[in-house]
Amino acid sequence: MLSVTCIAPVNIAVIKYWGKRDEDLILPLNDSVSATLSTDHLCTKTTITTCESFAENKIILNGKEESFDNPRLLRCLEEIKKRAKASNKCKPEILKWNVHVKTENNFPTAAGLASSASGYACLVYTLACLYGIENEEISSIARQGSGSACRSLHSGFVQWQKGEHPDGSDSVAVQLVPHDFWPEMRIIVLVVNDARKKTSSTGGMSTSVKTSKLLKYRVEECVPKHTKDLVEALNKKDFETFGKITMQDSNQFHAVCLDTYPPCVYMNDISFAVVNMVHQFNALKKEVKVAYTFDAGPNACLYLLEKDVPEVLAVVNKVFPNDKLGDPEYIKGIAVDLSELPEAQAEFTASGNNLLKYIINTKVGEGPKRID
Numbered sequence: 623m624l625s626v627t628c629i630a631p632v633n634i635a636v637i638k639y640w641g642k643r644d645e646d647l648i649l650p651l652n653d654s655v656s657a658t659l660s661t662d663h664l665c666t667k668t669t670i671t672t673c674e675s676f677a678e679n680k681i682i683l684n685g686k687e688e689s690f691d692n693p694r695l696l697r698c699l700e701e702i703k704k705r706a707k708a709s710n711k712c713k714p715e716i717l718k719w720n721v722h723v724k725t726e727n728n729f730p731t732a733a734g735l736a737s738s739a740s741g742y743a744c745l746v747y748t749l750a751c752l753y754g755i756e757n758e759e760i761s762s763i764a765r766q767g768s769g770s771a772c773r774s775l776h777s778g779f780v781q782w783q784k785g786e787h788p789d790g791s792d793s794v795a796v797q798l799v800p801h802d803f804w805p806e807m808r809i810i811v812l813v814v815n816d817a818r819k820k821t822s823s824t825g826g827m828s829t830s831v832k833t834s835k836l837l838k839y840r841v842e843e844c845v846p847k848h849t850k851d852l853v854e855a856l857n858k859k860d861f862e863t864f865g866k867i868t869m870q871d872s873n874q875f876h877a878v879c880l881d882t883y884p885p886c887v888y889m890n891d892i893s894f895a896v897v898n899m900v901h902q903f904n905a906l907k908k909e910v911k912v913a914y915t916f917d918a919g920p921n922a923c924l925y926l927l928e929k930d931v932p933e934v935l936a937v938v939n940k941v942f943p944n945d946k947l948g949d950p951e952y953i954k955g956i957a958v959d960l961s962e963l964p965e966a967q968a969e970f971t972a973s974g975n976n977l978l979k980y981i982i983n984t985k986v987g988e989g990p991k992r993i994d
Contacts, residue, residue: 624716625671626752630744630990632664632729632737633657633773634809634923636868636915637849638875639782641831641841647790648769651831652845654782655852656773657925658801659809660987663955666740668725668748669994676720683741684726694767698746701763706753717753729982738823742767743774747990756992761795777801777988779856781849801986804859808931808956811982812922812938814892823918826879826886836881840874861927865913868925869900872915879918888918892942895973896922899941903934906967931983932963940966942978955983 639654679690679699690696699721706712725744727737746764750756761772765782772795773780785793830837848871855863879886893916900914912926912934926934935958939947946952948960 623671623673624752625669625994626748626992627667627669627994628744628748628751628990628992629661629665629667630740630747630774631661631987632659632740633770633780634659634811634915635770635773635917636864636925637845637852637871638917639769640875640878641827641837642769643784644788644790645828647793648765648767649790649793650769650782650784651837651841653784653849654770654773655779655798655849655856656770656782657779657807657809657986658774658777658989660955660984661991662987663982663984664729664740664811666725666727666737666744667993668723668741668744670721670723670745670748670752672716672719672721672752674715674719676722679720679722681723681725694742695745698742698763698767699749701766702746702749702753702755702760705750705758705760705763706755709755709758711754721749721752738768739770739774742771743990746771747775748992751992759794762790762793765790765793765795775989778803778986781853798853798856801988804856804986806928807986808926808928809984809986810924810926810931810934810938811984812896812924812942813979813981814890814896814920814922814977815979819888819919821886821888821918826882826888826918829884829886830878830882833883834878834881836874837878840878844874845871862910865910865925868913868915876916886918888920889916890920892973892977893920893922895941895977896924899937899970899973900924902969903937906969931958933966935981935983936963936966937970938978938981939963940970941973943972944976944978946976946980951980953981953983956985958983 633656635656637655639650641651643649703717761775765772776797778801779798782795852867911930
């Protein structure tokens, strides 16, 4: 019997991936850029055991047994075994044994918080550790489970290169800067809804590719410029430009979702209240101090610098007052002393009580690692 346990992070894109040129290999229409979040606060933990006596493959997700007969899951397992066999780093008989997978997220699944990215990244990395190939390039395998999973295999800021080859061999994730390159960078996640979303990302993308004219323009004209300018701003630690592009790209991504027929609606009224709050805050400061981005869900991810966290949280607590404020389960992640938060400006008014489920205060973090 062999058993390995690993954790892998969530990543939140600032240049969005939406749409595939190959559904089976999960090859994207455009490059994307993301930040890997700290595994201290958002991660998937996976234990994989293999044994000669196992009669079949099994997977348990968040305490519930799921079908192993999933084409993406099986492909990741087969590709890792193929790579391990070619490397001669694993005894051939072990590769014939079945596996039992136990995986769990410490955050909501399928709620627009990149659970599939961390899930497949953790699966592939744990398999690679199990079979002794964890130091090889495996992002192209994780990509075949969930596209953005390839980005969760690196720390810091990461670019998923769309590639040009039909077999997807050059569609891989590369690190742009390590997790400690911009140590002042913080991410505040405002969880609006932790329920499973109505339209999956996979289904939404497929419909967008077939019906959205805006998507074609975005891929050809907008994303290449967004990517170039954002990477340049990142390297210069120019938050003003970084934040502006992040928000513009998020807005355009959701515009594509609305341009899809029938439309995919991931943001809700609370999401738009967050957007208004951020623009009002930046207007008062006369510069971009905080930037929002929304993946395929209503939950907001705010990028900002550490020095601005107290004032931004004060504004969030005024616009979205909550009876659970002060409960350690309401503001999670990096500890916040509520008594040290300043008074929010009078210009901000409440949007309603208890509209947020909880808040995660986190930072840019490291990639997957073995913990057993």
